[in-house]
Amino acid sequence: MLILLWGVPEERPLAAVAKALHRSGADFVLVNQRHVLRTRVTLTVGEQVTGVLSLPGSTVPLEEVGAAYIRPYDSRQLPAVCNAGNSTQAERCAVAVDQILFNWCELTAAVVVNRPRDSASNGCKPYQARIIRQLGFKVPKTLITTTRAAALDFHEQQGGIIYKSISGIRSRVTRLTPAHADRLADVACCPTQFQEFLPGRDFRVHVVGSEVFGCEIDCDADDYRYPGDHPVTIRAAKIPSDIEERCLSLVRRMGLFVAGVDLRRTPSGEWCCFEVNPSPAFTFYEESSEQPIAAAIASLLISAAHNWTSERGTSGSDAAPAVLGLDRDLNLAPAVIWEA
């Protein structure tokens, strides 16, 4: 069996999954993005999808990969590529590696956590909210507008509103206050998303296959990811079974194997869902809650890779060609948290 990881090794979720795979004794290959200029990929498609991935010191037939965990960054942002300047051979090479590996992720029958096309709904929050609503969750009333007066009317109707990005670009959820009055005319430049403010307690639910890990977040800030002076407490929490089931259905409906679901329980006990993150930075929660999320992801990958091998009638050792050792290739030093 063969498991492939793709990303920057010191990025915490990727490092955590690599460590969990190592502890389980699983063989895996790390496609280290920092080595992108020494990475070669060939992908051939027709009746079959085959390919070869050449990394420093090893070669991997892509058709032998049974599971993949991917958290790639745009390779053009990597220091080695940036330092080479724009429109250079280095940049073209980095872009080609990204494109071909993304293509393979879309086309392979292996389990990919998560496939890019299944992750894409997170690039448009109201589009994703429509799916969330269809699965029975409450979603906040929303207005997208370029009209100042409409935003003010919405504010008056709802009593309190927040604004945040429409797209997948990360933005700080902020409550609209009188201090925004002067800037509100700027909405004419670009459609802007406003939502009713729903008071309550935040929960993050991580779904890994059929496992559910619930966390409760105690923080008074509008957006606990940017708490400012407000203290943040994260602890493991039991989520009502019907809400767990709804989270599982939602994540399955989106075709995801792993996801972070952002929920809020209102004072009246209603559960509202804001977003499903297909590339959750779960280590931020795992470190406080001590939930074995990385281990669960590793188990899911191992199980998928075993199934892949048995379906093809080859033994694991025969199927795994070149494996990189964890100690040699991973830098597990703590790094900043990179929220996806």
Add this chain to the structure above:
Amino acid sequence: MILIVADRFDEQVQWLAARWERHGARILHAGDLSQSGWCFCPGSERWTGVAGGEPVGSDSALTGVLNCVPEITCDQLLHIAPQDRAYVAREMTAFLLSWQSELTCPVVNRPTPQSLMGPNWSREEWIVTAARLGVRVRTTTRATHGDLGKSSGDSLGRAHCVIVAGNRILGGTAQLQDWARSLGRAAAVQFAAFCFSPTDEPEFLAATLRPDLANPQTADALLEVFDGAHAC
């Protein structure tokens, strides 16, 4: 009214809008999304907006939308401060996806989270889909080295292209038309061109979701999709 979502300087789109003028066609470009007047509440059928500088909305008897750009890009946003263009482009693209996803009139092609023009499939994804449908395909290889990032295979210059435009299939033999119809259905697109090798045993080579628009046959076939459709 038909809205054509496009780059305002696209000459093919201008030709098409002129041809469809008496059907109320109007170009909706990025500049229109920087005008006061847009109000959209997801989950509600009512909305207002701006197209071609004029007000539009759910009261406008909109009979269809034709998407001619995959996304809003920075070069369509010269009226926005340079440092804000990338953000505004992503926000406008996401807005168009959200708004169009709730329209009940024909939207060609229906946007997906990956492209406003439909599924943003790579050439390799089209080939694998074609092979699964039983269409004869030309095996293609893409590699990072050598000819960087480019697929092998025939140049499309001499290829036979078959256009799917609504219910019409334009060009090609009966077999190529059948294959094009199957590919269009598999991708859930109503407007696309499928290219096949000009050989005795043609093989599928590639697809595009932006065929030539300045073609009377194509324009008339597309118009049939919108003509008589229920307004939304």
